[in-house]
Amino acid sequence: MAVTEATPTPVSLSAVDAPDQPLVTPELEDLYRGFERELLIPLWTQIGDLMPLHPGSKASPHLWRWSNLVQLADRAGHLVPVGRGGERRAIALANPSLGGRPFATPTLWAAIQYLMPGEDAPEHRHTQHAFRFVVEGEGVWTVVNGDAVAMRRGDFLPQGGWAWHAHHNAATTPMAWIDGLDIPFAYYTESQFFEYGRDRISDAERITPPRSRSEKLWGHPGLRPVSQPEPTTTSPLLAYRWRDTDRALAEQLELEAGGHPGTVEPGHAAVRFVNPTTARDVVPTMRTEMHRVVAGTTTAPRREVGSSVYQVFDGTGTVTVGGSTWTVQRGDMFVVPSWEPMTVVSTATPDDSESEALDLFRFSDAPILEALHLHRAETMKDSR
Amino acid sequence: MAVTEATPTPVSLSAVDAPDQPLVTPELEDLYRGFERELLIPLWTQIGDLMPLHPGSKASPHLWRWSNLVQLADRAGHLVPVGRGGERRAIALANPSLGGRPFATPTLWAAIQYLMPGEDAPEHRHTQHAFRFVVEGEGVWTVVNGDAVAMRRGDFLPQGGWAWHAHHNAATTPMAWIDGLDIPFAYYTESQFFEYGRDRISDAERITPPRSRSEKLWGHPGLRPVSQPEPTTTSPLLAYRWRDTDRALAEQLELEAGGHPGTVEPGHAAVRFVNPTTARDVVPTMRTEMHRVVAGTTTAPRREVGSSVYQVFDGTGTVTVGGSTWTVQRGDMFVVPSWEPMTVVSTATPDDSESEALDLFRFSDAPILEALHLHRAETMKDSR
Amino acid sequence: MAVTEATPTPVSLSAVDAPDQPLVTPELEDLYRGFERELLIPLWTQIGDLMPLHPGSKASPHLWRWSNLVQLADRAGHLVPVGRGGERRAIALANPSLGGRPFATPTLWAAIQYLMPGEDAPEHRHTQHAFRFVVEGEGVWTVVNGDAVAMRRGDFLPQGGWAWHAHHNAATTPMAWIDGLDIPFAYYTESQFFEYGRDRISDAERITPPRSRSEKLWGHPGLRPVSQPEPTTTSPLLAYRWRDTDRALAEQLELEAGGHPGTVEPGHAAVRFVNPTTARDVVPTMRTEMHRVVAGTTTAPRREVGSSVYQVFDGTGTVTVGGSTWTVQRGDMFVVPSWEPMTVVSTATPDDSESEALDLFRFSDAPILEALHLHRAETMKDSR
Amino acid sequence: MAVTEATPTPVSLSAVDAPDQPLVTPELEDLYRGFERELLIPLWTQIGDLMPLHPGSKASPHLWRWSNLVQLADRAGHLVPVGRGGERRAIALANPSLGGRPFATPTLWAAIQYLMPGEDAPEHRHTQHAFRFVVEGEGVWTVVNGDAVAMRRGDFLPQGGWAWHAHHNAATTPMAWIDGLDIPFAYYTESQFFEYGRDRISDAERITPPRSRSEKLWGHPGLRPVSQPEPTTTSPLLAYRWRDTDRALAEQLELEAGGHPGTVEPGHAAVRFVNPTTARDVVPTMRTEMHRVVAGTTTAPRREVGSSVYQVFDGTGTVTVGGSTWTVQRGDMFVVPSWEPMTVVSTATPDDSESEALDLFRFSDAPILEALHLHRAETMKDSR
Secondary structure, eight states, X not given: OOOOOSSOOOOOOSSXXXXXXXXXXXXXXXXXXXXXXXXXXXXXXXXXXXXXXXXXXXXXXXXXXXXXXXXXXXXXXXXXXXXXXXXXXXXXXXXXXXXXXXXXXXXXXXXXXXXXXXXXXXXXXESSOEEEEOSSOEEEEEEETTEEEEEETTOEEXXXXXXXXXXXXXXXXXXXXXXXXXXXXXXXXXXOOEEEOOSSOOGGGGOOOSSOHHHHHHOSTXXXXXXXXXXXSSXXXXXXXXXXXXXXXXXXXXXXXXXXXXXXXXXXXXXXXXXXXXXXXXXXXXXXXXXXXETXXXXXXXXXXSOEEEEEEESEEEEEETTEEEEEOTTXXXXXXXXXXXXXXXXXXXXXXXXXXXXXXXXXXXXXXXXXXXXXXXXXXXXX | OOOOOSSXXXXXXXXXXXXXXXXXXXXXXXXXXXXXHTTEEEGGGTHHHHSOSSOXXXXXXXXXXXXXHHHHHHHHHHHSOOOTTTOOOEEEEOOTTTTXXXXXXXXXXXXXXXXXXXXXXXXXXXXXXXXXEOSSOEEEEEEETTEEEEEETTOEXXXXXXXXXXXXXXXXXXXXXXXXXXXXXXXXXXXXXXXXOOSSOOGGGGOOOSSOHHHHHXXXXXXXXXXXXXXXXXXXXXXXXHHHHHHHHHHHHHHHHTTOSOSSBTTEEEEEEEXXXXXXXXXXXXXXXXXXXXXXXXXXXXXXXXXXXXXXXXXXXXXEETTEEEEEOTTOEEEEOTTOOEEEEEEOOTTOGGGSEEEEEEEESHHHHHHTTOOOEEEOTXXX | OOOOOSSOOOOOOSSOOOSSOOOOOHHHHHHHXXXXXXXXXXXXXXXXXXXXXXXXXXXXXXXXXXXXXXXXHHHHHHHSOOOTTTOOOEEXXXXXXXXXXXXXXXXXXXXXXXXXXXXXXXXXEESSOEEEEOSSOEEXXXXXXXXXXXXXXXOEEXXXXXXOEEEEEOSSSOEEEXXXXXXXXXXXXTOOOEEEOOSSOXXXXXXXXXXXXXXXXXXXXXXXXXXXXXOOSSOSOOOBOHHHHHHHHXXXXXXXXXXXXXXXXXXXXXXXXXXXXXXXXXXTTBEEEEEEEEXXXXXXXXXXXXXXXEEEEESEEEEEETTEEEEEOTTOEEEEOTXXXXXXXXXXXXXXXXXXXXXXXXXXXXXXXXXXXXXXXXXXXXXX | OOOOXXXXXXXXXXXXXXXXXXXXXXXXXXXXXXXXXXXXXXXXXXXXXXXXXSOOOSSXXXXXXXXXXXXXXXXXXXXXXXXXXXXXXXXXXXXXXXXXXXXXXXXXXEEEEEEOTTOEEEEEEESSOEEEEOSSOEXXXXXXXXXXXXXXXXXXXXXXXXXXXXXXXXXXXXXXXXXXXXXXXXXXXXXXXXXXXXXXXXXXXXXXXXXXXXXXXXXXXXXXXXTOOSOOSSOSOOOBOHHHHHHHHHHHHHHHHTTOXXXXXXXXXXXXXXXXXXXXXXXXXXXXXXXXXXXXXXXXXXXXXXOEEEEEEESEEEEEETTEEEEEOTTOEEEEOTTOOEEEEEEOOTTOSTTSEEEEEEEESHHHHHHTTOOOEEEXXXXX
16 A cells, blocks of 8 residues: 555665765775665764754745635535545645655644535544644534534544544535644554545434533543543543633633733743543644734744644734744644744734734644653743 | 755645546646645545555565675775764665665664774764664673673663763774664654764773673662662663573573463563663663574564564574565574564574574564554464 | 650450460460560461451441531530631541541541631641532632632532641631541551641732632643643642532433433442543542432442542432441531442432432542552442 | 441540640530530641641651560460461561551561471462561472462562462471561551462472572563563562672672762662562562661661661661660661651671671561652751
């Protein structure tokens, strides 16, 4: 199934990336040809690329405009049917420096998914972990192991690996949202399994309950069902509603206004979506957070090992990642590669009472790096 | 430092890897060109490659002969000096299907390292985890954070990330050994840090104590220094001596002969090298083991998620990995890609009393997969 | 401070608790006198008591009526001032079989606490873990590390060890509630530390905010402040409000009605109060839960290692613990000793629409037993 | 089985242990009588005893002389048969301040066990964790789940709860050793289960192999059987031999002599016996260690929460615990109650080349306190 190449790639020593190479003599050239024949590559020609002083990402900072994403997704909605085989009308961000692969960063997949009114996406399951985040609209339902979960603006919906899931659009208008998955990491580690489910979910699953079963069981602060004492690898809570997220962010800012700790830094509140059975990330491979930067605030430049993808949920601002600076607005998506510093300036016009803060949804591969003790982060407090 | 490309790679939809594609119309072609302009790639053209039913590795099974490795390393010993910049005379296995990179598998680096008599390899440290394993010879010392550790046939020497280390050959003959590192994984996750140390270690560190400080503190079965109660990420025990490994394997076979559990399967003993502060793998990213397959034994075919590199320590046999079969002997190295079944037949001639078993050193990326709950393994018991 | 006895207690062998004792001869009597002189006791005379086939608790099942507790607390409110030295107007349950000590069970302390209008209980801190639970009334505030937390009917308020805390009654009526602590366990393990704080809290802490700081930071389902990534030993959430607890129980019963899992057994919903930084018990030594048994339901007899204290929050029913059976109503407290089977029958009168279920608050020492791998539980499903 | 009292103990308020009690009036006396009737005890009369500023142990420091223990055990060997019912010829230390119970400390049981030549102690199992430590002699075998393990001077033999075990003396002389168990803690927490096994072990189990099966599988430093990847609650290694322990202590002192860390403090080496599947204590309730204090060394006074029992393995010295000071020699046992400071002076005569150090075996309840986050320790460095 995966593409493996039949003929060995010749080993090339032409692109030496290390200082102080030995003088090239006929004997050395002959030795290097011997290495090539035996499929060997010396460290001393490669060490600069392989073992740098600090990470220098293969990926580039890049911004995708939501208006373009939605427009192309809508055209695909009219031209490309959804069904078994292609499975989903999902269109992925392809980082310009990652060799034309559909990878937003080396580890993360990010896509816009789009369903026309009345459409179904067929049931399947896979070991790749996923989530959905809704920047606008409503009407689509995701059905996870038979539990129908509504998707609405601001909602975050984790989708742990190996759970059966399908989608259907019960509304009279198309709906777009974003999918995040660890597809590149699973591809790299060659750990993927996939199974097809039913082509269509049952009518009983097309119900539209106000609250999913998962929320009834797990959606209560600090309360755990006595019937479910064991930790699970992925979150059993299938929807984190905007009403809760919004309130948590607002209350952190209230604490800050009262002189109490709670925010990440002045004017910058943030919550992490966590698995209620462990209080850790919702899936083992991705961290998911919502950040609120109050208008007028500039965040401290920060860099960390590992990569992130952001989507602007609301507000406007200016984002700088490494050498790139963009003005951003609702829905825009951008990538922060490993060890690239990032800073955000939240802007607002006086007459725009709705956009008093820049709300940013973020996901990253931090749990991978933390689990393996490879994580480092650095905040440059004084550099503004 | 790392090679990042200045010009975006064009996104190509020419190599579609999925069934049931929509009919190509001028409108669809126009849409696909729109995707390319916006750096987007649809899932439905890629899903077969990205989300296969089970892992199909990008890497190939491959064997490297020790005689060839040593011969080329020796030639390099005469032509290429060891020093600051190149850092080590290490020559890496380059899997024929991994694009000409010095990667034995997608996650693992394996190399032969070689030091001429009297040579020093300068001190440095890096976040990549490493180990050394000695298939033959002695005389080289590795100096880790000032602790001089002898290296001799059969010894396993873990080298946790971010520890200072240098090597020197105190013997009158060259010496070869193998290095294993997680360089490809660190490269992929972009988590590498590196620092140069002293160009030469001190004379006091050139001593040749019979037992390193690490062994005095940590080399006692079931006994932990009261002064060291906290777990550490990597093993503080810097040498696992062949005498202990050999005895552990022999005693597992004694237990089996007495009708008691202990071996992995009949005729197949195995020990894992573990961190004495946690009883888990010596480093967070690599599993390291020694296997002994008694002559006449055929191991059950087994496959697992994640990749391994093996080196034959002693004995002879036939190894089958996926569709490849090799006869192997001392020093030969081979690669087992993710989800490829492997089986071993241990052979021996009646008059070869020394080689009554095939001893195999193995390292793998299993701790990465286990930490992230991505590991699966399968033994096909009946397929012989 | 603790009472230690100056004169050795004579060792007595008169109360032998084991079968098959050796024949008493003059020589044996002389040996036993030798044991007594040397402060020695043979196992063979004691094994029946010390090492029984299964636990047989030193404590008795017992019920305390809330009406009596409140009446005596109120009389104490008029006779005994609250202040430094006595610290709290708390009156503890003394199990009739625990030697006249103020211990509800061998490990657990349970008391009614009572504050008159305008009264203050002075600030202190101790390593013993505590909680408060409110069966009726409101108006008292607990101030924990400067955070003022309202106490109202149905609220559960954990109080992790070593946090400063004081109480004040801001209402015009007295208020009673229950305290649960691990005082007997701390007394037994001799692990207690205690410090006096301020005699009076500041006026700024007498504010009556609708929501404590702890709730603003931690009271959101599945959302963790990014500024607080580390687990803490005790819960940072200082109030678990009745509105949330009630809804969680009701939704478990809704799930059950829809044919979905969620309840502990048919007609029996239950939630555990957990630390939002770990999803485990709010303190390391006590488990705290709220149970709802629907009218008409009889719970399966169940016994477990370790002891519990219950308080009836609402409804009426019949409770059987070991050989004791009581009819219970709001506020009544009872004790379940280790390994004693317990069953509950929830009753209701047709015209009492409010009391359609028996709500039981429970606390136990289960986390102690689980942390040490000593926990066992058994449900006798068929014995009704 | 356990002794529970049929008639309630009257609650007494006569022994008030708290300052600033309210003035005794007829009304107060009447209230207190009301409390007594309802089985209630006010906190304000008890707080000084229950919630002291720091632990003040109920137990006393005490020393038992080995010569007395052995003499009485030998007399018991001639008078009291070993068999089903009494189970073991074990004679327990009864702390003089613990009410005449066979408890060395509130949590720990310590006993001398004694077997005559040819005697058997019958098989049983219990949830209480145990160990044996041999201060002198050899010849007894302990058979654990069918694995025959020799016991010799200096050996430490853990015995995790719920394992079947028997003993037999294969020698021609009696043998004594000490048993340590968590009997008092299990008694207090009421968590004990017990089962009888075979009255006599089989002849096949009477073999005397030089090395037990457990040692063959687990007795190799840093090496774990691949067939046993899961952690276990108690140690699978059934014997920690003196040769290893002695060498580990000697090598810590060698490191110290070379200027390297390793010892606990100057002249004081110590190792902890650990479970090779977790690198943590051999059983969840007891810590076991061997300490070596070089002649001429005085250890820094140290106190900690929780209690310990020591046995002198070799050498002579002076031990101070709280207000008690004893000179000690081989086999002597003493108790260190919670929070009592302890210091040791190791002494030696110039012509006594064998006793150049004081070797102390120690066991404590520290894992209980650590698991529940109740542990505190304090070293007073300057007080000599």
